[in-house]
Amino acid sequence: MTFAMGLVGCGGMGRRHVLGMKKLQAVGHLNFDLVAVCDIFPANGEKLADQAGELLGKRPQVFTDFEAMQRSMKLDGLIVTTTPETHTDVALKAFAAGMDVLAEKPITLTVAEGVNLVQAAEQAGRVLAVAENYRRDPINRLGKALVDSGAIGRPYLATQASSSSGEFVVITPWRHRKDRGGIVIDMGVHYTDILEFYLGPIESVFGMSAIVDAERKDAQGGLHPADAEDLSVGVMRFSSGALVNWLLNMAGRGEGLFSRVIYGTGGSLNIPGDRLGKPLGLVQRQAGKDVPIPVEELLKLVPDFALDATTAALFGSERLTRYDLAWADIDANLLGIEQADFVQAVIDHRQPEVTGAMGLRSLALVFGLLEAERLGRTVTLDEVLQRRDLPYELDIVKGLQA
Numbered sequence: 001m002t003f004a005m006g007l008v009g010c011g012g013m014g015r016r017h018v019l020g021m022k023k024l025q026a027v028g029h030l031n032f033d034l035v036a037v038c039d040i041f042p043a044n045g046e047k048l049a050d051q052a053g054e055l056l057g058k059r060p061q062v063f064t065d066f067e068a069m070q071r072s073m074k075l076d077g078l079i080v081t082t083t084p085e086t087h088t089d090v091a092l093k094a095f096a097a098g099m100d101v102l103a104e105k106p107i108t109l110t111v112a113e114g115v116n117l118v119q120a121a122e123q124a125g126r127v128l129a130v131a132e133n134y135r136r137d138p139i140n141r142l143g144k145a146l147v148d149s150g151a152i153g154r155p156y157l158a159t160q161a162s163s164s165s166g167e168f169v170v171i172t173p174w175r176h177r178k179d180r181g182g183i184v185i186d187m188g189v190h191y192t193d194i195l196e197f198y199l200g201p202i203e204s205v206f207g208m209s210a211i212v213d214a215e216r217k218d219a220q221g222g223l224h225p226a227d228a229e230d231l232s233v234g235v236m237r238f239s240s241g242a243l244v245n246w247l248l249n250m251a252g253r254g255e256g257l258f259s260r261v262i263y264g265t266g267g268s269l270n271i272p273g274d275r276l277g278k279p280l281g282l283v284q285r286q287a288g289k290d291v292p293i294p295v296e297e298l299l300k301l302v303p304d305f306a307l308d309a310t311t312a313a314l315f316g317s318e319r320l321t322r323y324d325l326a327w328a329d330i331d332a333n334l335l336g337i338e339q340a341d342f343v344q345a346v347i348d349h350r351q352p353e354v355t356g357a358m359g360l361r362s363l364a365l366v367f368g369l370l371e372a373e374r375l376g377r378t379v380t381l382d383e384v385l386q387r388r389d390l391p392y393e394l395d396i397v398k399g400l401q402a
């Protein structure tokens with residue numbers, strides 16, 4: 001029986017997801033049929049359906065209203081690639097119609113909505129997966145295997161620092177608006193997810209933030225108002241006791257920066273930017289000296305490491321230390337991997353790799369960084385998840401109600 005998939009939100013990410021489907025199809029791992037797409041703007045839906053028809057050999061039906069789509073055909077699953085403030089509404093309707101859902105990150109606009117959505121999925125007995133792509137990069141898979149193998153001893157510190165984007169619109173103007181999910185949240189959830197992927201649960205955070213650019217410039221020179229934070233500086237503590245040094249500068253002029261290094265009692269692992277295919281940098285402490293380990297030696301340290309079958313098929317090997325592909329191909333591969341995992345989770349009655357609860361944690365951690373400054377103290381992840389009276393979130397909720 002084929003798995004009938006729908007996709008809602010035919011903008012940039014919707015189109016990228018279709019490229020992911022094409023990659024899966026090319027290696028014989030496409031485990032669903034894209035039968036329907038929906039966007040409130042008819043032209044966006046038609047454009048994506050044309051692209052899908054061309055790439056996948058079958059044109060999905062186009063709808064401009066999700067409820068009409070769900071009434072007119074039986075769908076097993078739904079990929080939600082709308083803007084963040086609409087994820088909850090669309091996903092709740094999908095659960096009510098008996099669909100399982102793969103929602104793009106951030107899971108929802110607010111933590112409150114995320115809590116509701118995770119509960120709704122549980123109550124409906126449906127799979128809720130979050131499309132978190134960075135961790136699926138084969139380089140991160142190898143990095144995680146190395147950390148787990150004890151290659152750097154006991155991890156006690158991770159840095160996650162980046163600076164980029166200048167005064168420009170990052171992809172779309174809505175990313176700079178607080179009531180649509182600001183840029184610190186939009187990018188930050190990728191990094192909180194990857195930190196927990198590598199080192200387990202984070203339990204507390206403190207942060208400070210700023211709005212550097214109150215306007216953002218688009219490619220034509222047009223100016224767009226920006227009321228969401230674009231700079232976040234912080235610290236976090238894992239349940240293991242390890243610490244995080246955090247910097248997310250989305251207003252970065254001058255020198256660009258990306259640094260993700262995990263320090264352990266036995267060395268350090270320098271992890272390159274995601275979706276680049278660049279090799280990991282492992283330095284081990286041996287007899288009181290720091291010894292760089294050649295990339296060719298890394299796989300020997302993890303003899304049992306192997307990528308899952310879909311990832312191996314897409315990247316061409318079960319075990320690799322680097323790869324050389326165009327960015328668009330890497331991106332499409334990673335989206336394909338998360339789609340295939342979602343569908344297989346539904347078929348096998350298991351959890352997907354990134355559950356709704358995990359996507360909610362990564363969102364709550366970024367909110368925690370923003371709440372901590374308002375509260376003037378460290379906040380725990382539990383309180384962000386449990387309390388509904390924290391000031392940063394309340395401002396957004398009140399703004400939405402006004």
Ligand SMILES: NC(=O)c1ccc[n+]([C@@H]2O[C@H](COP(=O)([O-])OP(=O)(O)OC[C@H]3O[C@@H](n4cnc5c(N)ncnc54)[C@H](O)[C@@H]3O)[C@@H](O)[C@H]2O)c1
Nearest residue numbers: 009010011012013039040044081082083084086104105106
């Ligand atoms: N994982 C990643 O690397 C990555 C990258 C980019 C975007 N995203 C995520 O994907 C989502 C979409 O981002 P995007 O860049 O494609 O945005 P976008 O603005 O390009 O596209 C969103 C589309 O959704 C449509 N839409 C909005 N509300 C709708 C509704 N209620 N019903 C049907 N269609 C609706 C819009 O008309 C638009 O076509 C966001 O959650 C974003 O954070 C993830």
